[in-house]
Amino acid sequence: MSNKEMIKNWLFKAEKDIETANELYKSKHYDWCLFIWHLAIERALKVKILSLNKSIIYVHDLKRLAKETDIVFEQEQINNLNEIITFNLEARYDDYKLSFYKKANKDYAKKWTTICRILYKFIIEKI
Numbered sequence: 001m002s003n004k005e006m007i008k009n010w011l012f013k014a015e016k017d018i019e020t021a022n023e024l025y026k027s028k029h030y031d032w033c034l035f036i037w038h039l040a041i042e043r044a045l046k047v048k049i050l051s052l053n054k055s056i057i058y059v060h061d062l063k064r065l066a067k068e069t070d071i072v073f074e075q076e077q078i079n080n081l082n083e084i085i086t087f088n089l090e091a092r093y094d095d096y097k098l099s100f101y102k103k104a105n106k107d108y109a110k111k112w113t114t115i116c117r118i119l120y121k122f123i124i125e126k127i
Contacts, residue, residue, distance in 0.1 A: 007050050007127075014043035018120070021113070030109035031101045037116040038062070038087040044123040045069060051127050060088050071126045080115050087112075 001009070017040035024033035038060075045065040046056045057068060062081040066073055073081070086100070 007047050010043050010047045014040045031104040033109055034087040034104055038084050041120055044120055048127050
């Protein structure tokens, strides 16, 4: 697959992730909504890396991925990435998942969905 095709594919997946996150929010599955937002931002960062003709690093650490781009992030954005990293529930222990489930109430999810949307748009505009 060419670099251009990979970029197109990853962007498509990121947009599908956002659609899924929006549906999960509407159905009040706030923890999973935020997990999917993490994936969308992760994919956007990987697209940016690909656009620089670099190889993708297969990690989920948004801060590490951000360092591989040429994007200059403000400290607040870095802080937001650090919080969004905690949404990655894929390999977490059950006690962490329960803790995050309780934390991810409607107000928290609304706040972080907005932050994720803004951050995603910021990254995409840099591609």
